[in-house]
Amino acid sequence: MANDRQELLEPMDEIEEGSGLFGLDGLCAYQWRIAVGDAMLTLAELRELAALKLPLVMARGRWVVLRPEDVEAALAFFEHRAEQGQAPAGELIRESLGLGAAGKAKAGSLDVGIRAGGWLKELLSTNGDRKLQTIPTPVGFTGELRPYQQRGLAWLSFLSSLGLGACLADDMGLGKTVQLLALLLAEREHAERRAHGPRSEGSIRRTATRARRKRLSPTLLICPMSVAGNWEREAQRFAPALRVHVHHGRERLAGKQFARAARSSDLVITTYALATRDRETLAAIQWERVALDEAQNIKTIDTKQTRAIRSLPGRHRVALTGTPVENRLSELHSIMDFLNPGLLGGSETFKRCYARPIERYRDEHATARLREATGPFILRRLKTDKRIIGDLPEKIEMRVDCNLTKEQASLYEAVVEEMLQKAAQVEGIERSGVILAALIKLKQVCNHPAHLLKDRSELDGRSGKLARLEEILAEALAEGDRALCFTQFTEFGHMLRAHLQERLGREVMFLHGGTPKSARDEMVQRFQSEEGPAVFVLSLKAGGTGLNLTAANHVVHFDRWWNPAVEDQATDRAFRIGQRKNVQVRKLTCVGTLEERVDTLISRKKDLADRIVGTGEAWITELDTAQLRELVTLSPDAVAD
Numbered sequence: 098m099a100n101d102r103q104e105l106l107e108p109m110d111e112i113e114e115g116s117g118l119f120g121l122d123g124l125c126a127y128q129w130r131i132a133v134g135d136a137m138l139t140l141a142e143l144r145e146l147a148a149l150k151l152p153l154v155m156a157r158g159r160w161v162v163l164r165p166e167d168v169e170a171a172l173a174f175f176e177h178r179a180e181q182g183q184a185p186a187g188e189l190i191r192e193s194l195g196l197g198a199a200g201k202a203k204a205g206s207l208d209v210g211i212r213a214g215g216w217l218k219e220l221l222s223t224n225g226d227r228k229l230q231t232i233p234t235p236v237g238f239t240g241e242l243r244p245y246q247q248r249g250l251a252w253l254s255f256l257s258s259l260g261l262g263a264c265l266a267d268d269m270g271l272g273k274t275v276q277l278l279a280l281l282l283a284e285r286e287h288a289e290r291r292a293h294g295p296r297s298e299g300s301i302r303r304t305a306t307r308a309r310r311k312r313l314s315p316t317l318l319i320c321p322m323s324v325a326g327n328w329e330r331e332a333q334r335f336a337p338a339l340r341v342h343v344h345h346g347r348e349r350l351a352g353k354q355f356a357r358a359a360r361s362s363d364l365v366i367t368t369y370a371l372a373t374r375d376r377e378t379l380a381a382i383q384w385e386r387v388a389l390d391e392a393q394n395i396k397t398i399d400t401k402q403t404r405a406i407r408s409l410p411g412r413h414r415v416a417l418t419g420t421p422v423e424n425r426l427s428e429l430h431s432i433m434d435f436l437n438p439g440l441l442g443g444s445e446t447f448k449r450c451y452a453r454p455i456e457r458y459r460d461e462h463a464t465a466r467l468r469e470a471t472g473p474f475i476l477r478r479l480k481t482d483k484r485i486i487g488d489l490p491e492k493i494e495m496r497v498d499c500n501l502t503k504e505q506a507s508l509y510e511a512v513v514e515e516m517l518q519k520a521a522q523v524e525g526i527e528r529s530g531v532i533l534a535a536l537i538k539l540k541q542v543c544n545h546p547a548h549l550l551k552d553r554s555e556l557d558g559r560s561g562k563l564a565r566l567e568e569i570l571a572e573a574l575a576e577g578d579r580a581l582c583f584t585q586f587t588e589f590g591h592m593l594r595a596h597l598q599e600r601l602g603r604e605v606m607f608l609h610g611g612t613p614k615s616a617r618d619e620m621v622q623r624f625q626s627e628e629g630p631a632v633f634v635l636s637l638k639a640g641g642t643g644l645n646l647t648a649a650n651h652v653v654h655f656d657r658w659w660n661p662a663v664e665d666q667a668t669d670r671a672f673r674i675g676q677r678k679n680v681q682v683r684k685l686t687c688v689g690t691l692e693e694r695v696d697t698l699i700s701r702k703k704d705l706a707d708r709i710v711g712t713g714e715a716w717i718t719e720l721d722t723a724q725l726r727e728l729v730t731l732s733p734d735a736v737a738d
Contacts, residue, residue, distance in 0.1 A: 583637045
């Protein structure tokens with residue numbers, strides 16, 4: 098062949114829709130073609146050339162280099178696939194990604210690609226090339242969809258029409274909620290038009306409910322408990338015509354009562370916990386769609402919760418998440434396998450073809466292939482892209498360096514010495530446990546000595562971080578601004594709230610995982626109101642997703658999670674549509690400590706995190722003792738003079 102890499106196999110110029118259903122199970126007519134240099138050959142012609150066993154051959158009037166390994170790979174391909182025929186679209190796509198039977202026979206020089214026609218062509222096109230049919234803003238939508246939201250509606254409608262799962266992965270704050278609500282309204286109005294034809298609007302309204310019950314099944318939305326109330330409010334605000342049923346609380350319906358309520362609704366909202374607990378009740382309904390908000394909640398494919406949700410019947414599946422990957426690529430695989438089961442192969446196949454090459458070796462070819470595989474089913478737009486949204490204020494991020502007090506430094510060194518001694522004496526899981534426990538203690542020391550000691554002692558004057566936080570909040574309040582303060586420790590959040598409230602002389606609220614839903618909703622409403630408290634402390638886990646807190650234009654991360662996706666998700670409670678001011682984001686970091694060194698390492702690796710992979714903390718446990726000592730040892734500049 099003329100070049101080092103040549104495409105030996107291509108499908109026919111156009112894959113036509115067969116007589117089967119649309120979607121990945123729909124049959125498509127196909128024909129595989131063999132490219133030798135620029136010449137397109139049949140299987141019979143390739144066999145004739147192979148029989149010559151010559152390195153240089155004449156093919157269709159051109160001389161080309163024919164490498165034995167390329168020929169063997171091409172012939173092996175046809176041991177698993179007929180040269181032409183009909184096959185499900187999903188099977189052909191898996192073949193092109195090297196995940197099908199033929200993928201087992203691929204050699205390094207063999208590339209398989211697809212050129213398609215019809216709906217499959219539009220599916221496989223890049224986001225910019227898809228010719229999506231415009232969906233008008235539904236009549237019942239009370240608001241204005243931005244251009245990118247209009248396109249999101251059209252994209253969701255396109256994949257829904259094919260029965261293909263869709264992951265709407267827009268940046269946090271770009272309005273994934275309203276795009277899904279607009280889709281439900283558009284579907285309802287389309288069903289009513291089909292049911293009644295060109296009848297008067299009044300006539301349609303009188304019989305709309307009856308027709309809807311007959312012709313359109315409800316959508317089941319599963320979300321974290323913290324945002325269930327927000328979904329109910331947003332539906333009332335933007336889509337008041339939708340009938341919404343919330344399946345939550347001790348008085349929730351069951352059995353036939355639930356079935357009747359669900360079938361007379363457009364949207365049923367429940368939580369991840371109840372989707373597991375009430376699986377049989379929910380599985381008794383044939384849903385039009387099963388939609389997941391904060392879909393990273395099913396990032397582990399073999400958990401009881403994920404299995405329960407995957408078992409729910411639905412014609413269409415949607416995942417809403419701003420962070421489809423937080424720590425590892427297996428999370429993306431779990432979400433994609435919920436949306437379109439089997440598309441990316443089983444867990445082991447995915448690890449072999451994608452996860453290991455990308456995570457361990459930063460394989461650019463595997464990265465490109467994964468983007469190609471998932472691209473048709475993922476739509477992601479960023480707030481920082483001015484082509485998407487030009488009227489959002491700036492987000493100003495900064496690391497704020499803090500010094501330890503002498504008391505903190507003494508405690509820090511004691512924790513480090515204890516950890517290194519124990520880590521040197523044990524191995525495996527036990528060693529990992531020792532290191533992770535020590536990491537938590539070191540974070541607590543960096544926060545405040547009383548956090549580690551748990552002695553209920555006074556907080557004032559003992560923590561460099563706390564002193565800096567007080568300065569930041571005092572400046573913000575003096576300007577009439579409002580602030581969010583995130584900590585991953587609920588216990589310390591209580592301490593922080595009490596201290597700040599006394600120090601600032603103002604009410605400070607604290608939201609954490611144990612806050613009841615009603616109290617949570619009231620806190621959000623009060624903070625967003627003009628007369629509400631100006632400082633809001635939140636636990637990262639409970640307050641980091643799903644909340645709209647645009648009244649704040651300052652965000653402080655008191656302790657570091659070391660996962661950019663999780664920190665960004667929390668920041669975007671304030672930096673989202675509706676924000677009118679520039680948002681200042683400060684990440685408090687103790688210099689000369691583990692916090693500073695991990696922050697530096699994460700910054701160096703952020704290019705990979707931005708492409709696909711997130712960053713967790715488990716990697717620290719895999720360091721040898723010398724590397725661990727270098728990472729955690731206190732530097733001379735850690736303590737203020």
